[in-house]
Amino acid sequence: MFHGSARLTVHGRRLIVQRHQAGWKQAHIAEAMGVSRKCVKTWIDRYAAEGESGLVTRSSRPHTSPNRTPDEVEQRVLDLRHRERRGQDWIGLELGLPPRTVSRILRRHEVPYLAECDPITGDVIRASRATGVRYERERPGELVHMDVKKLGKIPDGGGWRVHGRSEQVRARGIGYDYVHSLVDDHSRLAYSEILPDEKGSTCAAFLLRAAAYFADHGISRIERVITDNHLSYRRSRDMAAAVAALGATHKFIRPHCPWQNGKVERLNRTLQAEWAYRHAFTSNEARAAALAAWIEHYNTERRHSALGGRPPISRLPT
Structure with missing residues (x-):
């Protein structure tokens, strides 16, 4: 394989040698081939020393790399990526390495990009539809994203993550938890609750509580609320009244x-990977009890690459 800027193939190098053997001067060969005199001399000398095999393309990688990252550091990067399933910015800060160094280590070991992997299992999957148009509102509260994520409840004693996949575990389904979430577009401040359903009245009451949580953290006004087209959002009078009460x-x-x-869709994915499925909970109550602490960690400690490695609280009014 030849790089995009390569002037010569093996055939072109052989032509240089043939013209030199025919009595051409090196300067004339260089002009005819559109390369430098040094390039012509290199291939003539290499052919003289190694014969036909000397014309074959070689790797440009140096024989030694004294500044290469030590193997034990590379292994720490790979272990952290496998365990946490986080990107180069997060791993770099954890290990004190430049993100670009982490990226090169991951590519060198053919570790797939996070966008190509299932967020729960880490298995490579087909990437979902993405948009190239990225935006961010200029101030907190200008736009908030709202959604509901449905999660299967955990039977007492644990589900398949504790006992393995089997028909007995599969048959013990006890319903669903509905995780309602609100995310501020500018700061990424998030608020989530586990509720018994996703009816319009439930969504409306959650929105008002979430707005109060945002107000406690310096976002005194919500201007716009964006949701999907679920009937509990689009057709609910309670939801319309709650949005109106906020003046949004x-x-x-x-x-x-x-x-x-x-x-908020990205928050749902993070919730699954870092809260709901990170530990093998043995009861639904244990998982539910861990949500509030995780949201506090998300807002005050967890680093966000979109925020320059800072948590959402760093973008809130002081």
Whole structure:
């Protein structure tokens, strides 16, 4: 394989040698081939020393790399990536390495990009639809994203993560938890609750509590609320009244375009990977009890690459 800027193939190098053997001067060969005199001399000398094999393309990698990252450090990067399933910015800060160094280590070991992996298992999957148009509102409260994530409840004694996949475990389904979430577009401040359903009245009451949580953290006004087109959002009078009580405008995403509500969709994915499925909980109550602490960690400690490695609280009014 030849790089995109290569002037010569093996055939071209052989032509240089043939013209030299025919009595051409090196300067004339260089002009005819459109390369430098040094390039011509290199291939003539290499052919003289090694014969036909000397014309074959070789790797440009140096024989030694004294500044290469030590193997034990590379292994720490790989272990942390496998265990935490986080990106180069997060891993770099954890290990005190430049993110670019972490990226090169991951690529050198053919570790797939996070966007190509299932957030729960880490298995490579087909990437979902993405948009190249990224945006961020200028101030907290200008736009908030709202959504519900449905999670299967954990039977007492644990589910399949504790006992393994089997028909007995599969048959013990006891219903679902509905995780309601609200995310501020500018700061990424998040608030989540586990509720018994996703009815309009439930969504409306959650929105008012979430707005109070945001107010306690310096976001005194919510201007716009964006949701998908679920009936509990679009047709509920309770939901419309709650949005009006906040003095906000209700926006809806285009049908079948969940990436337009991407910030809360990304929170849902993070919730699954770092809270719901990170530990093998032995009861549904234990998992539910861990949510509030995780949200506090998310808002005050967890680093966000979109915020320059800082937590959401760093963007809130002081």
